[in-house]
Amino acid sequence: MKIFKKNKVVVFAAAALMALPLSKAFAQKVTPADAKMDAFVSGLMKKMTVDEKIGQLNLVTVGRATTGAVVNSNVEAGIKNGNIGGVFGVWGTEYVQKIQDLAVKNSRLHIPLIFGLDVIHGHRTIFPIPLGMSATWDMGLIQESAQIAAKEATAEGLNWVFSPMVDIARDPRWGRISEGSGEDPWYGGQVAAAMVKGYQGSSMTNADAVMACVKHFALYGGAEAGREYNTVDMSRIKMYQDYLPPYKAAVDAGAGSFMSSFNTVDGIPATGNKWLLTDLLRKQWGFKGFVVSDYTAVNEMSNHGLGDLQTVSALALKAGLDMDMVGEGFLKTLKKSLKEGKVTQAEIDIACRRVLEAKYKLGLFNNPYKSIDPEREKTDVMTPANLQASRKIAEHSFVLLKNANQVLPLKKSGTKIAVVGPLADDKRDMLGTWVVAGEWEKSVSVLEGIHHIVGNNGTVTYAKGSNITEDTMFMNRLNYFGQQMVSIDKRSSDDMLNEAVKNAKDADVVVAVVGESQSMSGESSSRSDISIPESQERMLKALAKTGKPLVIVLFNGRPLTLTWEDEHADAILDVWAPGTEAGNAVAEVLFGNYNPAGKLTATFPRSVGQIPIYYNHKNTGRPYSGGPTKFKSNYLDISNDPLYPFGYGLSYTTFSYSDVKLNKTNLKGNETLTATVTVTNTGKYEGEEVVQLYVSDPVASISRSVQELKNFKKINLKPGEKQDVTFNITPADLKFYNSRLQYDWEPGEFIIRVGTSSVDTHMAKVNWSK
Numbered sequence: 195m196k197i198f199k200k201n202k203v204v205v206f207a208a209a210a211l212m213a214l215p216l217s218k219a220f221a222q223k224v225t226p227a228d229a230k231m232d233a234f235v236s237g238l239m240k241k242m243t244v245d246e247k248i249g250q251l252n253l254v255t256v257g258r259a260t261t262g263a264v265v266n267s268n269v270e271a272g273i274k275n276g277n278i279g280g281v282f283g284v285w286g287t288e289y290v291q292k293i294q295d296l297a298v299k300n301s302r303l304h305i306p307l308i309f310g311l312d313v314i315h316g317h318r319t320i321f322p323i324p325l326g327m328s329a330t331w332d333m334g335l336i337q338e339s340a341q342i343a344a345k346e347a348t349a350e351g352l353n354w355v356f357s358p359m360v361d362i363a364r365d366p367r368w369g370r371i372s373e374g375s376g377e378d379p380w381y382g383g384q385v386a387a388a389m390v391k392g393y394q395g396s397s398m399t400n401a402d403a404v405m406a407c408v409k410h411f412a413l414y415g416g417a418e419a420g421r422e423y424n425t426v427d428m429s430r431i432k433m434y435q436d437y438l439p440p441y442k443a444a445v446d447a448g449a450g451s452f453m454s455s456f457n458t459v460d461g462i463p464a465t466g467n468k469w470l471l472t473d474l475l476r477k478q479w480g481f482k483g484f485v486v487s488d489y490t491a492v493n494e495m496s497n498h499g500l501g502d503l504q505t506v507s508a509l510a511l512k513a514g515l516d517m518d519m520v521g522e523g524f525l526k527t528l529k530k531s532l533k534e535g536k537v538t539q540a541e542i543d544i545a546c547r548r549v550l551e552a553k554y555k556l557g558l559f560n561n562p563y564k565s566i567d568p569e570r571e572k573t574d575v576m577t578p579a580n581l582q583a584s585r586k587i588a589e590h591s592f593v594l595l596k597n598a599n600q601v602l603p604l605k606k607s608g609t610k611i612a613v614v615g616p617l618a619d620d621k622r623d624m625l626g627t628w629v630v631a632g633e634w635e636k637s638v639s640v641l642e643g644i645h646h647i648v649g650n651n652g653t654v655t656y657a658k659g660s661n662i663t664e665d666t667m668f669m670n671r672l673n674y675f676g677q678q679m680v681s682i683d684k685r686s687s688d689d690m691l692n693e694a695v696k697n698a699k700d701a702d703v704v705v706a707v708v709g710e711s712q713s714m715s716g717e718s719s720s721r722s723d724i725s726i727p728e729s730q731e732r733m734l735k736a737l738a739k740t741g742k743p744l745v746i747v748l749f750n751g752r753p754l755t756l757t758w759e760d761e762h763a764d765a766i767l768d769v770w771a772p773g774t775e776a777g778n779a780v781a782e783v784l785f786g787n788y789n790p791a792g793k794l795t796a797t798f799p800r801s802v803g804q805i806p807i808y809y810n811h812k813n814t815g816r817p818y819s820g821g822p823t824k825f826k827s828n829y830l831d832i833s834n835d836p837l838y839p840f841g842y843g844l845s846y847t848t849f850s851y852s853d854v855k856l857n858k859t860n861l862k863g864n865e866t867l868t869a870t871v872t873v874t875n876t877g878k879y880e881g882e883e884v885v886q887l888y889v890s891d892p893v894a895s896i897s898r899s900v901q902e903l904k905n906f907k908k909i910n911l912k913p914g915e916k917q918d919v920t921f922n923i924t925p926a927d928l929k930f931y932n933s934r935l936q937y938d939w940e941p942g943e944f945i946i947r948v949g950t951s952s953v954d955t956h957m958a959k960v961n962w963s964k
């Protein structure tokens with residue numbers, strides 16, 4: 195059904211597709227560049243045997259980095275025989291060159307391999323975990339992190355990264371909430387686009403650009419009970435409105451590839467879901483890249499109950515999956531299925547074409563070695579500039595959750611500081627989840643960072659105070675990969691605690707560095723209890739009893755339940771897992787060299803029982819908003835409110851907001867509404883503020899979310915300075931998916947809210963007619 199004409203833009207529409215509910219006008223443009231690529235790929239494919247075509251659909255790992263349960267064997271022979279299209283889990287020019295040589299010099303058609311890796315928040319220079327990075331509310335910084343990651347990854351032979359992960363998550367029990375941008379679909383879309391642009395640069399043929407792989411398509415973050423790999427089941431409206439927008443934003447930003455997710459969508463595993471991979475992704479959204487499965491996700495369709503390997507492999511191909519990661523279902527069964535008429539040659543061809551097109555777009559047919567440059571490996575990796583960027587981004591990602599009596603920032607001199615906690619003198623846990631090529635030994639601990647700033651001008655003592663956990667079953671799970679990620683100190687718990695308490699009593703202020711270790715979040719790291727582990731809680735309680743000001747520096751890969759900490763600590767600085775420059779960044783913020791401005795992108799519950807909890811929920815028929823509780827939507831034993839809401843985060847200074855001024859209150863059609871607030875820095879420090887715009891649609895044909903984030907602006911104000919912040923609002927900001935899944939807006943009243951978090955806003959009302 196493809197029509198190509200040289201040097202001309204041809205637009206065609208597939209009539210059959212017009213019947214699809216959302217495919218308004220599915221049309222594809224064929225540019226001269228597309229036509230050139232098509233001619234090249236078609237020419238190559240004419241020379242390929244069926245086996246070689248199927249070989250292109252086979253992605254293997256050689257196990258340098260273990261990211262799944264099995265690894266492939268006979269890779270060398272497979273590459274020479276043309277049975278492998280790409281390799282992942284490798285890096286380093288010497289190694290990659292050897293593998294590329296096998297394909298380019300020793301295979302019949304010399305087709306280069308694509309090299310992938312889980313470069314998620316940095317390659318060698320590690321940035322904050324994505325959830326932390328999203329708390330910067332700074333797309334420039336987020337894009338910069340991806341650019342640097344691409345530069346480092348390409349300096350080590352890679353051309354494809356399995357990032358960004360854009361799965362919306364509303365359940366912090368799910369360990370992979372750490373890898374995404376939180377709970378908001380619009381904001382998630384902004385981050386997705388920034389990451390794709392950062393990785394792919396102005397052209398994927400550039401030597402320092404990689405192809406992004408958007409994952410996990412789709413809805414992976416909706417796992418029931420927050421349990422990893424669990425079933426996902428939701429209405430189409432919820433998908434379209436709340437979960438799909440970031441994937442769509444990544445398509446619009448030009449992402450070159452997608453990864454299918456492990457879960458089911460509408461009862462069918464995503465990896466074999468034709469509606470998802472073809473109707474939605476390609477026909478409705480116009481995605482032109484290729485789709486790779488997640489790790490053995492084709493094979494896992496058998497466990498989902500869809501049939502044997504041959505059946506599920508055929509299903510996946512027919513659904514629109516192009517590349518099979520690790521499981522070799524395509525390699526082992528597609529030829530048989532072709533002979534038996536279970537798949538067609540055209541289906542194999544289209545998948546093969548898409549993989550070859552990706553290699554073409556990366557410029558690999560021109561130069562298979564374009565990112566294999568031993569010189570760049572020496573000059574472009576972990577440079578001072580990259581480390582500086584990592585520190586800056588980390589500082590911007592920290593969220594100040596509490597700061598009673600302005601205990602922070604700390605004085606740089608003349609203060610006696612007791613640094614305590616199992617994460618204080620720790621390098622291993624600074625990097626967070628997904629650091630395949632990152633070296634934790636090179637990271638800066640919090641204790642080191644504090645020493646760098648205090649030098650000889652104050653007194654810093656250190657005591658570990660407690661183990662990260664003393665639950666041996668939990669610890670064994672955290673040490674899955676054999677390393678001692680978490681270990682128990684040789685001293686008794688009481689000895690450790692007494693030392694910490696003694697130091698605290700002698701000090702002016704206590705800085706307790708606690709929370710989750712690296713392996714407590716990320717893939718396959720769901721938790722049913724998301725509090726700080728008991729051994730650390732015990733230490734915090736003892737420290738609080740000393741009566742000394744208690745500052746908690748919190749490491750976490752997810753929102754935690756912190757009700758006790760919120761009540762008893764004087765300050766809480768959430769630093770997530772900040773990356774290579776962790777300790778330096780933490781110290782810069784603790785001592786006020788940088789004033790924290792991060793805002794939460796995922797709600798912090800008071801208790802696990804409130805989960806899922808998110809700001810853009812719907813009203814019920816019996817909403818609770820104070821007063822008598824019976825027959826209202828609430829709990830008997832806890833409030834509905836989160837501990838820390840979406841968009842929340844304090845500063846060392848304070849900001850005041852004026853009322854919202856609108857340019858008009860009655861609008862019609864495509865008019866633009868402007869909403870302006872004046873924000874004033876009313877405190878003593880210069881600081882940044884994320885001014886947030888939310889819109890509510892109180893009367894509609896379906897029940898809408900109580901409010902939705904539509905925009906934000908990050909501003910910087912000196913003490914006493916004020917600034918007008920104006921948002922333009924158009925009908926595009928009022929649109930939603932109705933019960934027929936049409937994306938449109940409905941006239942009526944709208945509430946415009948502007949403020950410092952999702953629960954602290956000023957509002958104004960407008961009437962908008964069509």
Ligand code: BGC
Nearest residue numbers: 261262312356409488489717
């Ligand atoms: C994960 C993906 C990852 C892949 C390759 C899977 O287990 O779900 O996010 O990209 O492994 O390492």
